[in-house]
Amino acid sequence: MRPGIGFDAARALIAEYAADSARLEDLCGRITAFRLSCCFERLKRSGRFEDVLIDDPFDLEGVVSVKLTEAQWQSVNPASTPRNTAHGRHDFSLN
Secondary structure (H helix, E strand, O other), X not given: OOOOOOHHHHHHHHHHHHHOHHHHHHHHHHHHHHHHHHHHHHHHHOOOEEEEEEOOOOOOOOOEEEXXXXXXXXXXXXXXXXXXXXXXXXXXXXX
């Protein structure tokens, strides 16, 4: 939104957004989109994804492309070994 903005200026800007419910909703959406982008980047750095391309990290409707690592492709392959359910519903372990 505004690269290089200082803390006081950012606080004043957030106060402006908080005063207007439509702008506040927009800001919340942008923050949520950025948090999701950060999650994808962390998964890439941890080796879970080979590559992550994010069109606009502040746009909830933006395009995201993820290239799975070889290990992740094997876990999606129907011929691979069954998933260990001990990890929960959203298992990111490498089978």
